[in-house]
Amino acid sequence: MSSSTARTVADAVAETRASGAPLAGRTALVTGGSRGLGREISIAFAAAGADVAIVSRKKDACAELAAELAEATGRRVTGHGAHVGEWDRLGELLDEVEDGLGPVDILVNNAGIAPVYPSLDGVTEELFDKIIGVNLKGPFRMMAVAGKRMAERDGGAMLNISSMASGRPTAGDLPYAAAKAALNTLTAGFAQEYGPTVRVNTIVAGPFRTDISKAWDMDAVDEMARSWPSRRVGEPSEVVGAALYLCGPTASYTTGSLLAVDGGRLAAP
Template sequence: MNIKEQLDLNGKVAIVTGSSKGIGLAIAKGLAENGANVVISSRDQEACDKVAAELTNSGLKAIGIACHIGKEDQRKALVDKTISALGGIDILVNNAAINPVFGPIEDADEAVFNKIMDVNVKAPWTLSNLVLPSMQERKGGSIINIASVEALTPGMGLGLYSTSKAALLMLTKNQAKEWGKYGIRANALCPGLIKTKFSQALWSNEKILQKVERALPTGRMGMPEEMEGMVCLLASDAGAYMTGGVYTADGGYMIAG
């Protein structure tokens, strides 16, 4: 196969959580543009349907299935509805995440800790387990967990979020190690500061933004669309020998002094 054929996702079914906006939306669009039939998923069915309609009107393949990934019954329904509608699952992008607090780790209460771990760690674990039988049946698949550079180095005020994303990296490595025998690959992508609503508290503060951008080799924050390429690579045959990997797309944040 030439490289274009390797990157072709025609016939593949992809679920992208948290894909009605931000990084998830960009990833879903990139997968669809490469030929995948994409399931747009977030908590709001109307938002999912709107994005799916926009992609479909552009000649791409997409459907919307709402899912609050923090709820067990909705996670199961997402997988069941996808298989019922599209026949199976080849690609799972665990993108949805939360960070409800900013401040010292000692100031957060247990309920907040539990909520972060439920959504950022438990949900990707259980969703991956739910898609496993379909991927086994289809003799392979690709799981892509969206982590963060915060999983690799501690940042002020984001301690619990960082901890959850670090746990996600180890989950990814264990998935890769245990499920390789089924032809299933698992990799993690660690974005840096990306201009989304999720990170607005950081980039809308001019002082913080200038400090970050001065330190970055690229000299700027990233855009959601700049996450598409790596995910499409990891989802496709072009990334067939890539598993258990942790990849940064951070403008050089991890090497900034």
């Protein structure tokens, strides 16, 4: 690094100390924000100084968490009901959030579904379209409308929550895995389209103990996890560090990236 771009030690220390509220002054919208990974991200963002809009199909659950979080952090936190698979609803949702909290400069596409089905030939067109709608079509539309607004203002950050299934698909999750693989591709495309002021990144999540995991054979999953570097399944709170980094100021040169938070699952044989 040349002397013209090097920070002084004093400047570096001051910036580090100021990072206690790295998202202060920011407004975040988190889909699937009332439970699982989305709940943990919503809590962490408010604790880091952001105002937060919590979105899911169950508005009451979002409103309940929003009230609790606002009281605990002193931030403005709102709850919103929306199905991310409904294309026309998403522009309205963004208007609704911005009317209450101001311009959104952080978007987290966390909402997702991974329904169990009996066999690949037993997957109906309705189920396939539902999986694609929530896991791919919704995030595409959210990034298109939110990213354009961010680019026209001072910029922002968009974060997708993908899955290790995008790189390790099985017959039991193939439509979901395909949607998440496509979401990884969207990350690169939107980073190109809305850069340099809007950053777009993805967390490739491994197995976490969330509501989705209740449908799993956890004995089998725990046995499989013994071959991973972590030797275990993740807890939802363990996604927080990566989310804060990718949406925060210290990731200013990170965009179009896929960050695995999977306990080493993708590194395992």
